[in-house]
Amino acid sequence: MAADDDAEVFEITDFTTASEWERFISRVEEILHEWKLVSSPPRLPAPKGAYTNGTWEEKTEELTFANFKFSLTHSWLKSKDEKTEKSAEKESGEEDDDNDREITPTVYGDLMNMDNDFPSRAHCICRWYGLQDFVTLSPANNTEAVLGESKAKLLLSSVNIALTDAGCCVPIFVQIHQKWRRLYQGTCVLPGSNIEFGMVHLKRIPAQYNHLAGLLDVFKSKLGSVADPRPPVSVAVRFLYGLYDWVNSPWTQALPVRSSKVRKLNDYDDEVGCSGFDQLPFGACEDPVSALSLYCTWPSLSEDMIVENQVYSDLDPLQAPLWSVRIQMTEDPQCLLATTTLTTETTIFK
Known part of the structure; x- marks a missing residue:
């Protein structure tokens, strides 16, 4: 078979x-x-x-x-x-x-x-x-x-x-x-x-979206509501003004003035110590601040209360109800007091 x-x-x-x-x-x-x-x-x-x-x-x-x-x-x-x-x-x-x-x-x-x-x-x-x-x-x-x-x-x-x-x-x-x-x-x-x-x-913001009116148009286009008229939209606005090109140059600071009332070590003329803590070197050798940011905020507004478009704006930073400042510090700045070594000396008299 x-x-x-x-x-x-x-x-x-x-x-x-x-x-x-x-x-x-x-x-x-x-x-x-x-x-x-x-x-x-x-x-x-x-x-x-x-x-x-x-x-x-x-x-x-x-x-x-x-x-x-x-x-x-x-x-x-x-x-x-x-x-x-x-x-x-x-x-x-x-x-x-x-x-x-x-x-x-x-x-x-x-x-x-x-x-x-x-x-x-x-x-x-x-x-x-x-x-x-x-x-x-x-x-x-x-x-x-x-x-x-x-x-x-x-x-x-x-x-x-x-x-x-x-x-x-x-x-x-x-x-x-x-x-x-x-x-x-x-x-x-x-x-x-x-x-x-x-x-x-986006590398560049389109002109029609560079203001509140354009952003509201985008927001409303995403809504699925068909109610007519639509309720007003509540918005919170914040403007940021930043200073990032900070001029970082060494500070010229005079050396502390030594007092004439200093101790003498044996017969040498070397000065040891200082007369008070007010004579210690203090301060930074360079600017410790690298950036400064200013925030102007309007916490809660209705779209009917403000107008901001390409030709006019009600949002004046000087009239913002809330201002806040943020600073960015320099990484590991060199400070004079940090490089100063303080020692104590004890003398025993017999």
Whole structure:
């Protein structure tokens, strides 16, 4: 009997073998569970000044995706314990509706809260979006970077799947390009909705977007509301004036004047010590300040109250309600007192 030349060839594919991509998503999901971000209850918006004066904490875990090492970091603002918050609410006579807190995620409350806009000391994500709880995914090595749009989209899709499978409402931001650029793309998965955080770096700002009117047009075009008329938009404005070309020249400082009432060491004429601490050399040999920044801020305004376009602006820096100054110090400046050695001498008379 002849063999059948048309015998079927069976090929078995093992779908249980996880790929690098699947293991990466699974590891992200495991870390979210280990950090208990899946079961974390919604938090109230942070009080005014909490981002600057409060205590921030971080947790970091390393994971690998196709021989590329990443660092997953959870940053959050440390708040009071639940018992303290409840006792404070009872003393003030305020009662929270538990149902409202359950359906209002923390990210929504943070985005709508304007009490902590422009914090002076905070993570850049917190400064840009006003978030008190977020996760960042960045390359573990400072010299490496996520370059290319396809890689960035792959990472965003991966963390999106991990957030969806875990049911986590904490936003995750993926850092792309070089670290010094601080460029992030983020996503947040909520019950019934998603939030996408996008950024763009431009060498030159288009003329139509170089004022508040143009920025409001971009913002309104992204809204899905069809209500007519639309409610006015609340804005917070800050102008930055920086002096970075700081003239760094040596200071000419006269040497301290020695007093005639100095001690003599044996029969030598060498002067030892000085008559008082006011004669010690003091000051910096070079300017310790390398940069100066001035911030003019309007904390909360309605778009109906101000006009700023290409030909006219109501935003006069001299009339800004809030001014703040920030200085950047020179790295390791040379100071005279730091190079002076003070010694004490004890003489015993018999």
